[in-house]
Amino acid sequence: MKTRKKILVMILVLGGVGFFGIKMRKFRPLIIAFALILISTIISAQEITADLGYFPNLEFNDKIVGSNTDDNGxxxxxxxxxxxxxxxxxYNIKPKEQKEGKYVILLHGITGNKDxxxxxxxSLSEKYVKLKDSLLTLGxxxxxxxxxxxxxxSYQGNFASPLTFFSLQDLQKVYNLYTSSVKDIRIIIDYIESKSTSKPQIFDVIGYSMGGxxxxxxxSVDERLNRVVVCVAPLDTQKGSKRIGMNEDSAKSLELLSPKNYAMLQKAPITLLMGTKDGWYTKGEAQDFFDKIxxxxxxLKFYESGHYLPDEFITDTIKGIKKK
Structure with missing residues (x-):
């Protein structure tokens, strides 16, 4: 709100008097147009990210419901x-030879789960496991x-596949799927920070498909991320929703969830690993998103593949979070 007021003042000042008290009537329309575009961009960004905000928990009511140590320690x-x-x-998995305070958050795709x-x-989850094991080996x-x-x-959706939310035009569930999950990740980061003795903690994020x-x-909203790796993320939610059964009008209602709208809002360094033959986006759409960051x-790296990337993506993902 303060930012909006400042820009409105700038419009009034520049539109009337100009710099250093010199009248600039000739440039007034151009100046006002520029200021209006600027304030429109800021308001749009605020609208897009508003539903990803949350009030931090005072209590987590945490409980460790399972714990063991594997043969590798x-x-x-x-x-x-x-x-x-x-x-x-x-799951919170700590390696035997741990890099104190360094965490990677792994996000699965739609219909997947933490297991x-x-x-x-x-074959895809086999690659997930290889990636996870490689990260543990690195500490x-x-x-x-x-x-x-x-x-x-899954009980929260009456045990139905999340894919059915789209064909049933259940906008609320689709909306909650994304916004609540993002807020939950932020709360997990809060929790890890509250329990860690080392400071600062470093959080990298790797997401595949929906996780991307x-x-x-x-x-776009959390300043605490160190590096982000996005694998084969569908970038146009409206387009992707129609592909799995949502009608035109319902799909339009999800426009604010489209990752393509968040390119200019990216905060931490980001690596995009995409397939040239992936039906969820075109190579041009991926390049356009990258260019707008x-x-x-x-x-940005492309593979000659579809939605399932080759094993090479594991090495490239690790490079993405280890970059300096």
């Missing part, structure tokens, strides 16, 4: 805490949550 914990509007179950990173059942602790309506949180979308949204520390 990695400590595995399953933790449940109070999230934005429900309980959040997540995909631990117990592989598909990173990994945080793996279930997105809302997924895994142990959430990573983009998260990186205003921060200098950004990377």
């Amino acid at each position: 990695n400590t595995f914990e399953k933790i449940v805490i109070d999230g934005f509007d429900s309980k959040i179950p997540f 995909n990173w631990v117990n592989p059942t598909t 990173y602790s990994v945080i793996i949550p279930d997105a809302k309506y997924h895994g142990e949180r 979308q959430m990573a983009i949204l998260l990186n 205003t921060i200098k520390d950004k990377t």
